Amino acid sequence: MFGKEFFVNRYRLLGWEFRDVAPRQAIRVNKMNVDGFDVVGRLRDLGVELEKVPFLENGYWVIRSDFSVGATVEYLLGYYSIQEAAAQIPATLFTDLKGKIVLDACAAPGGKTVQLADLMGNTGVIVALDVNKQRLKALMNQLERCRVKNTVVYRLDARQTSKLGLRFDRISLDVPCSGNFATDKDWFRHRTLQDVRRNAKLQRQILAEAAKVLRSDGEIVYATCSLEPEENELNINWAVKNLGLETVDVECYGDEAPTEVFGLKLDESVRRCRRIWPGETQGFFVCKLRKRRQNA
Amino acid sequence: MTEKEVVEGFARLFGAELFLNKGFVVRNGNSYFLLSQKLKSLTERLGSWLYAGTYLGKIEHNGVFHPSLSLLFLMADKAKNRITVDDKAAWLFICGRDVFKEGILKIEGSRRKGTYTLVFNRNGECLGYGRIARNLEKLKGGLAVKNLFDIGDFLRRERPAVKEI
Numbered sequence: 454m455f456g457k458e459f460f461v462n463r464y465r466l467l468g469w470e471f472r473d474v475a476p477r478q479a480i481r482v483n484k485m486n487v488d489g490f491d492v493v494g495r496l497r498d499l500g501v502e503l504e505k506v507p508f509l510e511n512g513y514w515v516i517r518s519d520f521s522v523g524a525t526v527e528y529l530l531g532y533y534s535i536q537e538a539a540a541q542i543p544a545t546l547f548t549d550l551k552g553k554i555v556l557d558a559c560a561a562p563g564g565k566t567v568q569l570a571d572l573m574g575n576t577g578v579i580v581a582l583d584v585n586k587q588r589l590k591a592l593m594n595q596l597e598r599c600r601v602k603n604t605v606v607y608r609l610d611a612r613q614t615s616k617l618g619l620r621f622d623r624i625s626l627d628v629p630c631s632g633n634f635a636t637d638k639d640w641f642r643h644r645t646l647q648d649v650r651r652n653a654k655l656q657r658q659i660l661a662e663a664a665k666v667l668r669s670d671g672e673i674v675y676a677t678c679s680l681e682p683e684e685n686e687l688n689i690n691w692a693v694k695n696l697g698l699e700t701v702d703v704e705c706y707g708d709e710a711p712t713e714v715f716g717l718k719l720d721e722s723v724r725r726c727r728r729i730w731p732g733e734t735q736g737f738f739v740c741k742l743r744k745r746r747q748n749a
Numbered sequence: 750m751t752e753k754e755v756v757e758g759f760a761r762l763f764g765a766e767l768f769l770n771k772g773f774v775v776r777n778g779n780s781y782f783l784l785s786q787k788l789k790s791l792t793e794r795l796g797s798w799l800y801a802g803t804y805l806g807k808i809e810h811n812g813v814f815h816p817s818l819s820l821l822f823l824m825a826d827k828a829k830n831r832i833t834v835d836d837k838a839a840w841l842f843i844c845g846r847d848v849f850k851e852g853i854l855k856i857e858g859s860r861r862k863g864t865y866t867l868v869f870n871r872n873g874e875c876l877g878y879g880r881i882a883r884n885l886e887k888l889k890g891g892l893a894v895k896n897l898f899d900i901g902d903f904l905r906r907e908r909p910a911v912k913e914i
Contacts, residue, residue, distance in 0.1 A: 591907065597903075605801040607798055
């Protein structure tokens with residue numbers, strides 16, 4: 454159960470015809486650091502051609518640049534971050550982030566942590582966790598470069614979050630996943646369904662831990678860059694049935710998620726998730742969850 | 750010296766008076782951080798963290814305090830010793846090069862050899878700091894400020910990490 458044909462056929466069964474894609478590089482302006490001036494204008498003056506991403510408030514596609522946009526003074530001063538367009542969506546789905554206690558459970562290399570801090574206006578607290586030492590270094594560099602002030606970083610497996618003894622208002626779960634072919638040209642050669650299932654199991658463990666540490670009125674945003682339903686719809690279906698969570702309607706780019714996957718009927722509420730097939734962006738899946746209301 | 754005194758003492762080398770909240774500057778290993786009230790109470794309760802709040806710098810093996818770029822940004826509008834450089838000199842500076850007299854647009858504060866100074870671009874953005882290499886009063890050209898630390902460090906420090914991922 455591997456190979457391009459096998460996976461492409463699965464995508465067809467989910468309603469998407471495979472085509473080769475090349476997602477565009479994107480940047481996200483860090484509003485907290487550019488108060489009062491136009492960083493996009495400055496980049497344009499340097500000769501960087503940018504196009505506003507229509508579904509993002511602060512996102513721009515890099516259409517053309519004669520140099521790396523990761524080596525400008527503006528980048529080094531934390532005025533913007535390089536962050537793929539679809540990856541900018543999850544953090545924007547939370548309501549009312551200011552002053553909240555937020556968990557970024559699989560935080561490195563820090564793109565979403567910085568975005569959360571930006572949306573929070575550096576208020577409240579972000580607890581950022583990761584297990585990989587090298588990736589944690591990258592996370593801490595991002596925090597320093599982007600002048601994030603509200604974050605504390607722990608080297609901790611997301612499955613052990615309850616060891617911290619904290620309850621969170623908002624939880625960002627950008628969980629480790631199998632990725633997809635749009636950002637990895639060898640994806641079909643080295644991925645198998647077994648990998649996908651192994652990742653799905655890990656993701657369920659992380660989801661279960663997140664449900665434990667979520668406040669009763671809290672929100673979880675779950676995201677992967679995998680196209681495989683085991684890591685997406687099936688995990689959300691499992692969470693709805695086993696963790697006392699419910700999905701929440703979101704307004705964002707992407708298609709409604711399917712509620713029937715390879716002949717398996719899922720909970721109707723799974724359609725509230727968003728599936729983004731590769732095209733202008735990389736492939737992505739995102740879902741907002743909260744604790745089930747007793748009277749619902 | 751307390752953590753607060755170490756950091757404020759460093760800022761004073763540039764003529765900058767920082768008034769950091771006592772008790773909110775904390776040391777974690779060799780690193781110094783400035784915490785908010787919320788972060789302080791949380792980190793005290795949870796222990797063993799890697800990074801928190803605003804990273805201010807660290808004590809090097811030789812016992813000397815090495816600032817973070819965030820500390821330089823905090824000092825930027827308070828420092829008296831500052832030089833502003835043209836675009837070419839700014840670019841060379843963030844590539845780790847020293848500043849030559851020819852690239853300096855403006856000098857504020859001390860011009861004496863050995864003085865620490867922040868380096869700014871023409872937009873007034875702090876790019877790092879250096880030490881005045883020769884008395885700038887009489888200097889006609891050539892090496893003026895020795896680069897000690899600049900924002901290009903973000904790129905240089907990431908290189909080995911990226912390879913290992």
